[in-house]
Amino acid sequence: MTETRRALLLATPLVLAQLAFFLAPLLILAATSFATDERLRAFSIEAWSEFAGDPFNLHALFDTMKLGAAVVIVTACLALPLALLHLVSGPHLRRLILIAAVLPLLTSVVVRSFAWIAILGRDGVLAQASVALGFSSTPVVLLQTEPGLILALTQIEMPLMLLPLLSTLGKLDPALLDASAVLGASLARTLRCVVLPAAMPGLLAGATLVFASSSTAFISQSIIGGSRLVYLPSLLWQQAMVIFNWPQAAAIALTLMLSVMLVVTALNMAGRRLHG
Amino acid sequence: MTLGRRALLACSLAAPTLLARRADAAGSVTAAIYPGPWEEAYRAIVAPALKADAGIDVAFEPLFAVDEIAKVRAARGNPPFDVMVLDPGPRASGIDFELYEPFDGTKLKNSSKVPAGLIDKYGAAVAAQVVGIAYNPKKVAKPAGWKDLFKPEFVTHLGLTGLQTTFGTMCIIENAKAFGGSDTNIEPAFAEIKKVLPQVAAVASPAALPGLFQQGQIDIMYINTQTVTTLKSRGVDVEFVVPDSGASAFVTTMHIAKGSQHVAEAYAYIDTVLATPIQDKLAAKPYYLTPVNKEVDPGSDVPMKSVEEIGKFITYDWQKINVQRAKWIDRFNKEVAK
Numbered sequence: 220m221t222e223t224r225r226a227l228l229l230a231t232p233l234v235l236a237q238l239a240f241f242l243a244p245l246l247i248l249a250a251t252s253f254a255t256d257e258r259l260r261a262f263s264i265e266a267w268s269e270f271a272g273d274p275f276n277l278h279a280l281f282d283t284m285k286l287g288a289a290v291v292i293v294t295a296c297l298a299l300p301l302a303l304l305h306l307v308s309g310p311h312l313r314r315l316i317l318i319a320a321v322l323p324l325l326t327s328v329v330v331r332s333f334a335w336i337a338i339l340g341r342d343g344v345l346a347q348a349s350v351a352l353g354f355s356s357t358p359v360v361l362l363q364t365e366p367g368l369i370l371a372l373t374q375i376e377m378p379l380m381l382l383p384l385l386s387t388l389g390k391l392d393p394a395l396l397d398a399s400a401v402l403g404a405s406l407a408r409t410l411r412c413v414v415l416p417a418a419m420p421g422l423l424a425g426a427t428l429v430f431a432s433s434s435t436a437f438i439s440q441s442i443i444g445g446s447r448l449v450y451l452p453s454l455l456w457q458q459a460m461v462i463f464n465w466p467q468a469a470a471i472a473l474t475l476m477l478s479v480m481l482v483v484t485a486l487n488m489a490g491r492r493l494h495g
Numbered sequence: 496m497t498l499g500r501r502a503l504l505a506c507s508l509a510a511p512t513l514l515a516r517r518a519d520a521a522g523s524v525t526a527a528i529y530p531g532p533w534e535e536a537y538r539a540i541v542a543p544a545l546k547a548d549a550g551i552d553v554a555f556e557p558l559f560a561v562d563e564i565a566k567v568r569a570a571r572g573n574p575p576f577d578v579m580v581l582d583p584g585p586r587a588s589g590i591d592f593e594l595y596e597p598f599d600g601t602k603l604k605n606s607s608k609v610p611a612g613l614i615d616k617y618g619a620a621v622a623a624q625v626v627g628i629a630y631n632p633k634k635v636a637k638p639a640g641w642k643d644l645f646k647p648e649f650v651t652h653l654g655l656t657g658l659q660t661t662f663g664t665m666c667i668i669e670n671a672k673a674f675g676g677s678d679t680n681i682e683p684a685f686a687e688i689k690k691v692l693p694q695v696a697a698v699a700s701p702a703a704l705p706g707l708f709q710q711g712q713i714d715i716m717y718i719n720t721q722t723v724t725t726l727k728s729r730g731v732d733v734e735f736v737v738p739d740s741g742a743s744a745f746v747t748t749m750h751i752a753k754g755s756q757h758v759a760e761a762y763a764y765i766d767t768v769l770a771t772p773i774q775d776k777l778a779a780k781p782y783y784l785t786p787v788n789k790e791v792d793p794g795s796d797v798p799m800k801s802v803e804e805i806g807k808f809i810t811y812d813w814q815k816i817n818v819q820r821a822k823w824i825d826r827f828n829k830e831v832a833k
Binding site: 362 | 561562564565568588592655656657659692696697698699700703706707710711712820821824828829831832833
């Protein structure tokens with residue numbers, strides 16, 4: 220009991236800081252979404268009904284969640300083989316993989332996003348390569364398209380998937396893979412019954428991070444996606460900073476936060492069930 | 496113990512106030528400034544001049560106009576900076592929200608060097624901007640006017656932007672006028688945009704346009720002369736065209752934020768900005784901020800000999816436009832969304 224009390228005491232500064240700097244503003248945000256005057260004196264559900272009543276907004280919400288999910292799936296599919304390679308390789312290759320995994324985190328997201336313009340654009344690497352290699356008679360331009368945005372976000376968010384995965388798979392004893400093979404399991408079965416269960420906590424943690432980060436990635440969405448792909452973060456920015464309709468902006472902010480939280484909670488629950 | 500607990504407490508409480516007083520005595524002002532060329536120019540030219548002339552230190556806070564309005568509004572009378580720099584759209588919002596101290600032009604020594612009408616009870620103009628069409632002469636022919644943007648030979652090179660910014664709004668209005676619309680009716684522009692949308696090279700945020708142009712993703716866009724000159728100075732193939740219906744112009748203004756504790760210093764800062772040698776340097780390479788001081792030459796890329804010609808350009812009533820802007824932005828989102 221005293222142990223718990225001491226732990227609580229140690230946690231107090233963070234708890235107080237969270238209350239003052241996170242929970243209180245969040246409550247103000249919630250109040251703003253219902254406010255009909257500047258000083259938060261009169262309230263109505265106007266902003267919410269306006270938001271929910273417009274199919275365009277609901278479509279943007281759906282697209283935002285879809286974008287997050289797509290980036291999670293692609294990063295997971297690419298990160299898993301890399302994490303397996305990390306598991307079975309020697310110290311030099313391991314270090315190389317780790318550096319390659321962390322490297323994108325060390326450059327600014329603005330620089331990374333602009334670099335993708337040069338790759339995906341009209342005279343970009345991809346457009347020229349697609350013609351030169353004979354894949355297509357016309358240049359493939361992915362700039363300002365959803366596949367292009369998913370591709371760029373995959374690279375940008377990859378460390379968030381790869382790092383938790385490396386850390387959980389690192390705990391897997393490589394001898395287990397041999398044991399599985401000796402007992403007659405095929406490679407596919409070993410992956411399904413040995414590797415995947417061991418990787419699951421890392422995959423779920425990575426999925427949580429990648430989903431939350433890519434569905435709210437305002438800069439990448441606007442630079443690479445352009446104005447024709449409409450996601451909630453850009454609508455939020457317009458309402459808050461251009462139109463100054465704060466109740467509407469607050470409603471969008473809360474919708475975005477709650478939707479992301481819902482998905483993240485679902486992922487965590489799935490993870491807990493898998494671990495009994 | 497000679498120093499009691501109370502005395503210590505009193506000292507520690509008094510210290511920040513004493514320090515703050517010292518900063519005041521030396522004279523200081525905090526000014527919001529646009530990020531990019533504006534910030535670089537003001538740090539390099541205005542700050543040292545203000546220190547030398549009036550002994551006042553200026554701290555800059557790089558912010559876009561809309562962010563300034565949002566911050567001053569959220570601060571409710573206790574603004575995080577003393578001087579705001581704004582384009583006409585946000586300026587009109589600031590008037591509606593009552594965000595400015597009353598402005599007295601007679602307190603500026605340099606007020607006579609600025610054309611009448613550019614200093615009013617809300618603030619003072621510090622730079623002009625001329626807006627028209629920019630194109631890459633190596634990739635496309637010279638467009639004559641707004642209607643050309645939507646022709647097949649241009650539209651596949653066109654970069655479109657919405658109504659989030661002052662220049663974006665002005666250009667959509669001009670597009671609308673070219674097809675029979677007006678300052679308050681931009682439906683014709685939406686109709687034209689809708690027709691050509693699948694062929695348009697890019698629909699992007701206003702801040703992304705110059706980058707897309709530089710990278711060759713678009714070869715024709717609507718923009719201000721300052722951006723054209725800046726791109727040109729970096730070796731980009733770009734030329735400015737005054738559309739056949741005329742170029743639009745507006746002034747960027749400075750205002751003293753309501754509740755500012757450094758009003759006198761704020762006037763001194765704005766006065767320094769308007770001085771002839773300062774306006775001269777701000778207009779020169781590499782900043783190219785179009786001057787509002789009558790004695791300063793705007794440079795060869797700006798289609799006016801002096802700011803006194805600004806009356807000949809197309810201007811707008813922003814209070815009327817702002818009423819409709821939310822609706823227009825929403826409409827643009829929906830029209831261009833895939």
